Amino acid sequence: MVVNEFIGEATDLLRRTPEVLRTLLVGLPDSWTDTSDVPENGWRPHDVVGHLITGELTDWIERTECILEHGTSVPFETFDRFAHTDRDADATLDELVEHFATLRAENLARLAELVSEEDLDRRGMHPSLGEVTRRELLATWAVHDLDHISQIYAGMAGSHDAEVGPWKTYLGILLRRDDPSAIAG
Amino acid sequence: MVVNEFIGEATDLLRRTPEVLRTLLVGLPDSWTDTSDVPENGWRPHDVVGHLITGELTDWIERTECILEHGTSVPFETFDRFAHTDRDADATLDELVEHFATLRAENLARLAELVSEEDLDRRGMHPSLGEVTRRELLATWAVHDLDHISQIYAGMAGSHDAEVGPWKTYLGILLRRDDPSAIAG
Numbered sequence: 011m012v013v014n015e016f017i018g019e020a021t022d023l024l025r026r027t028p029e030v031l032r033t034l035l036v037g038l039p040d041s042w043t044d045t046s047d048v049p050e051n052g053w054r055p056h057d058v059v060g061h062l063i064t065g066e067l068t069d070w071i072e073r074t075e076c077i078l079e080h081g082t083s084v085p086f087e088t089f090d091r092f093a094h095t096d097r098d099a100d101a102t103l104d105e106l107v108e109h110f111a112t113l114r115a116e117n118l119a120r121l122a123e124l125v126s127e128e129d130l131d132r133r134g135m136h137p138s139l140g141e142v143t144r145r146e147l148l149a150t151w152a153v154h155d156l157d158h159i160s161q162i163y164a165g166m167a168g169s170h171d172a173e174v175g176p177w178k179t180y181l182g183i184l185l186r187r188d189d190p191s192a193i194a195g
Numbered sequence: 196m197v198v199n200e201f202i203g204e205a206t207d208l209l210r211r212t213p214e215v216l217r218t219l220l221v222g223l224p225d226s227w228t229d230t231s232d233v234p235e236n237g238w239r240p241h242d243v244v245g246h247l248i249t250g251e252l253t254d255w256i257e258r259t260e261c262i263l264e265h266g267t268s269v270p271f272e273t274f275d276r277f278a279h280t281d282r283d284a285d286a287t288l289d290e291l292v293e294h295f296a297t298l299r300a301e302n303l304a305r306l307a308e309l310v311s312e313e314d315l316d317r318r319g320m321h322p323s324l325g326e327v328t329r330r331e332l333l334a335t336w337a338v339h340d341l342d343h344i345s346q347i348y349a350g351m352a353g354s355h356d357a358e359v360g361p362w363k364t365y366l367g368i369l370l371r372r373d374d375p376s377a378i379a380g
Binding site: 029136182 | 201204208214215219223224227321324325327328330334335337339341342345348349351352355358359361364366367368369371375376377
């Protein structure tokens with residue numbers, strides 16, 4: 011293989027995320043997309059895609075470059091978990107998905123220039139977590155996608171919490187919105 | 196609109212699921228897809244897609260027809276939650292996704308023949324839950340998709356539980372695999 015297996019497999023997943031979001035969300039009626047993952051202080055799909063955009067703008071590639079340039083001597087910038095709130099207030103969900111897709115494509119091209127097998131164990135300094143490796147950063151980029159797409163699914167399910175009637179008792183994705191310790195039905 | 200808004204919106208979501216599964220899973224390396232959603236008695240993506248196939252084969256359309264033919268006088272057949280275990284043992288994940296896509300397309304065509312706005316409040320008899328409506332059955336079909344795709348995401352994330360290193364503490368999708376009451380980071 012031209013690239014390291016780990017890099018290739020992580021990149022394969024990262025490349026799929028924009029297309030998954032397009033397939034799932036673009037053109038879907040608001041009745042599915044206007045509900046938060048949890049009832050209190052949750053995020054709607056609009057917030058989640060905004061948060062993914064923030065990662066592309068300020069986090070994953072910037073931190074990769076920080077490791078390459080500074081190793082552990084300069085800590086990463088803190089991730090602003092609410093940067094999307096004002097920035098994306100006027101954008102539609104469909105616009106955010108397309109913006110995310112553009113940024114992700116640019117960042118994967120940049121990653122291909124920056125990353126190589128022998129660099130995966132190089133270390134950087136996370137402002138809270140301490141020393142981390144490039145390998146961990148790359149795996150986290152991918153799992154962070156999975157975490158937040160799952161959050162989109164929780165909000166979409168929540169939009170039809172009432173409509174399923176008595177079947178709710180079998181639907182773990184709804185039960186967990188009310189009680190995180192509920193076991194999937 | 197030609198169809199009732201509720202029917203159209205539910206169908207819109209149901210139509211997207213096979214394409215989401217294709218985009219997410221087909222051709223993805225086993226390193227992402229060979230892990231269960233929870234460590235004990237969980238389901239790998241292969242099991243989840245098998246379970247979705249069972250729904251297409253025996254549940255959603257059959258129950259819709261049961262309501263139309265019998266109302267509440269004949270209870271639905273019980274859903275076999277483990278029918279996939281033997282049936283799909285020799286199929287690849289990619290094959291299951293394509294089989295599901297074929298069945299879903301057939302069932303949405305059948306649904307379009309069977310369902311109309313004025314029938315949505317017609318009632319059937321669930322073997323455990325009691326009386327349910329066609330509207331609830333249709334909403335449940337869609338939310339059941341969301342529930343189980345979310346389960347696929349949990350397994351995919353779990354496959355890289357170790358690789359993210361200290362970042363795990365921020366990744367709710369991983370924390371919940373170990374402790375369902377963990378709050379998303």
